[in-house]
Amino acid sequence: MTVSTYARARAVAGTVPDPEIPVLTIEDLGILRDVAVDDRGRVHVQITPTYSGCPAMDAIRADVVEALEREGYAAVTVELVLSPAWTTDWMSEEGKRKLEEYGIAPPSPLPAGGPVPLSLSLRCPQCGSPDTRELSRFGSTACKSLWVCNVCREPFDHFKSI
Amino acid sequence: MTEHVRYVLALADDVLVASQRLGGWIARAPELEEDVALANIGLDLLGQARSLLTHAGALEGEGRDEDALAYFRDERDFLNVHLVERSHGDFAATMARLLLLSTYLHELWTALLTSTDDTLAAVAAKAVKEVDYHADHARMWVLRLGDGTEESHRRMQAGLEAEWPYAEELFDGSYVDAALLETGVAVDPSTLRERWAGRVVAVVEEATLTVPTSRPAVTGGRRGIHTEEMGYLLAEMQHLARSHPGASW
Structure with a gap:
């Protein structure tokens, strides 16, 4: 794995728009917490909700998988992490x-x-x-x-x- | 079922049932903004419930997920307090209930920020900010109605009188296993009562209302004993999932 592979996967995941406020990407919102690519090309993405009950999380999860698969990443998993709690900062x-x-x-x-x-x-x-x-x-x-x-x-x- | 699972389920059931009850106000609240407010508060509580139920299922280790626990447990398996299952009553009663509940939840989540159960601590860190906002919303309504007209004052006092006896069950720590307290997983809810009372009484007095002196209601929610209203609530919440197992849309 190279740094550029990681950077590219992060950039792809980061372009996913928020379904409720489509002018913002999940990178802009700060809810994309981490993207990891292992040496077999599998991608693991961590996202965090703004509010506990945010109904957009399922759509965001599906959109992240779709965006990465479209760019050729085969095995994509998305994990919802609660800690540390998201802040508007x-x-x-x-x-x-x-x-x-x-x-x-x-x-x-x-x-x-x-x-x-x-x-x-x-x-x-x-x-x-x-x-x-x-x-x-x-x-x-x-x-x-x-x-x-x-x-x-x-x-x-x-x-x-x- | 371990005491740890039971504890997490009791926390989950309080917010799940409160959420289901609040959802019933949609299209029935006194103004459109209030429909939106109560729906959003319910949604926050539902999010908290989902994380807690998922955690309870994982701790139990028998393959039950959040849906299995929400839709396929029967009434006797629900461990929520009676306060959250009570039917709406007057809007003022709902606001009294929301004040009592959110203020308790704020103390609870603040205490659980340092739980040695990492998932509980993580849920608490998100939830504490949410319930603080809910308590403030309830406070504003209690002030507006209590310190409003003669009629709104009368109904706010009546709402407070109706809900007050059910608050005591929140602070009954007898259902929390001693080992969970020793290991720092759980908090003893009786230790939250003093701060809770301080905050609630301040709102009641500011609203020119009188703190009720009624005795605690006879309850049993933590043992799975519920009121008649609980059955109707569960029927509405569970019937779709039970009529069409595995349905998705």
Whole structure:
């Protein structure tokens, strides 16, 4: 096995989009934890859920296998690992930029040592105004809450910081 | 079945049954956002239940997976507390129940972060962040209803009175084997009660409500003894898997 084999397998797995937020790849989200290729070309991928009940994990698992098989990897296994627990701090800066472009307010960095931070204000991803308010603490998926902009009146999703 | 498997199953059954119950609010909650909220809370709890059931099956080593344990055990084999199987009642009763349960779960998962069972500790590390958010959601409703109109105050107090007697079962540690406590796998739930009470009472008082003084209900969930409502809940949860074994879609 060469380093490039590993790098290529990781790159292939990393291109799999999140089924709920297709603008992000699983690499952007930070849920692709590890990719290992052994000397017989077998690939072992570790992914971690954002929330315990995230219903996208089964689809992601299938998509990772399909993406790698399409690139010629024969024996692909995907393992779900819980520890260490995922945090929004693992989302890449590129991922946060893509989220905002897509119209979802990205998570804020977590304060050191603090559990769930209280976001007092979010910037509207549509018009950029900081004059926004939370409509509902739960949104279309477990990882998001629903907000509205007081200036442009557009509702938008916020990727909660955990 | 070892005491370790039984312990993990009891933890799993609490969150599994609570999740199934919350799912019943979908399309029935007072507003659309609340349908979404209760569904999401149920989904988090279901995720926790799936990890725990899978772990219990692996510890048991007899080939039972999460589906076998959720769909093909009978009522007497479920070890959940009565609090989680109770039928909805008023929305205020559901919020009272969610406050009591999520606050307990937050203390439980915090304590299990250092469990010597690595899988339990890993589940706890994810779950603790989730249930904290759930407890906060319940807290906001209890404040809004308790410190709202005369009618909402009356119904929130009634909801609290109805659920309070069932909270005590959460802290009955008699079902936890002493060896599991010695080896650091389990926590004694009675040690969680003081912090739980501190948090719950603070919310109740802030909501201008009165802490109930009722005596604990007669229960037996940890021994597989359930209320009449449990049978209907299981029938709904299990009938598809039992009518069409192995079905997939």
